[in-house]
Amino acid sequence: MxxxxxxxxxxxxxxxxxxxxxxxxxxxxxxxxxxxxxxxxxxxxxxxxxxxxxxxxxxxxxxxxxxxxxxxxxxxxxxxxxxxxxxxxxxxxxxxxxxxxxxxxxxxxxxxxxxxxxxxxxxxxxxxxxxxxxxxxxxxxxxxxxxxxxxxxxxxxxxxxxxxxxxxxxxxxxxAQRFPAYGWHKNKGYGSASHRQALAEIGPSTQHRLSWNLGVSAEQVKTTYIERAVKNNER
DNA sequence: CGGCTCAATTGGACAGCTGC
DNA sequence: GCAGCTGTCCAATTGAGCCG
Incomplete structure (x- = not known):
């Protein structure tokens, strides 16, 4: 493995x-x-x-x-x-x-x-x-x-x-097609400069690991948690 | 110019050591 | 005995330098 x-x-x-x-x-x-x-x-x-x-x-x-x-x-x-x-x-x-x-x-x-x-x-x-x-x-x-x-x-x-x-x-x-702003087709989700810049500008998506130090505000993290909860509820 | 290697950088986890 | 630090391990990207 x-x-x-x-x-x-x-x-x-x-x-x-x-x-x-x-x-x-x-x-x-x-x-x-x-x-x-x-x-x-x-x-x-x-x-x-x-x-x-x-x-x-x-x-x-x-x-x-x-x-x-x-x-x-x-x-x-x-x-x-x-x-x-x-x-x-x-x-x-x-x-x-x-x-x-x-x-x-x-x-x-x-x-x-x-x-x-x-x-x-x-x-x-x-x-x-x-x-x-x-x-x-x-x-x-x-x-x-x-x-x-x-x-x-x-x-x-x-x-x-x-x-x-x-x-x-x-x-x-x-x-990357669903969330084009972060450049995942290139950085594969890793903390490249462009990825971090996008995080700082628009905040995390529902595909980010919110428990990690993403360099974003607590308010942005909270918003994404709520988005996730809503999505799971719809599911 | 493309491919390769290396160092520096990010992230987390654990083992072992040190100091209180 | 416990907390904190350091080193080592894993994952990877980026940029510089070298080579064919």
Missing amino acids: DEVGRGSLSGPVSVGVSLVSASDELQIDGLIDSKALTEKKRTEMVPLINKWIPTAVGHTQPEEIDALGMTRSLRLAGQRALAQVVSPEIKPDLVLLDGKHDWLTASEPDLLISLDPAEELYQRLTQEAWGSSSSLVQPWEGLVVTIIKGDYKCASIAAASVVAKVERDALMNQL
């Missing part, structure tokens, strides 16, 4: 998963971390990856990030990705995770504080993700192994990072 969109100011945080067996051999030349590839090369690589191994991408939306915090949001996106590839017939032995920190395994305090509203929301959304999958399996609680620089060292993590980045970029391009 690998994550993308963690440091972005808007849009989802996304987690890619690729499913390999120990006997699988790498069949794609030049498959390394998505950040080291150009957008064109990444896009070209996706069909090759999917021909080689099954993949999936899970997302956590901005308003969920505001409610859950980043670690739980990563965990939720990871569970949503896993729910798409795990079945009673295919249960992974372990998950290889890029980085030093294991965000996929719930920490002890999270499990102990069952009354924490964020943890309660996470549990509900995770159950929904697994309940809606065709498989009769439970949320992932298996062995997790973290690998620093895993996206450079491990082909399956690199594959997960490529499919996650291509899918999230496509999502941000769609959102």
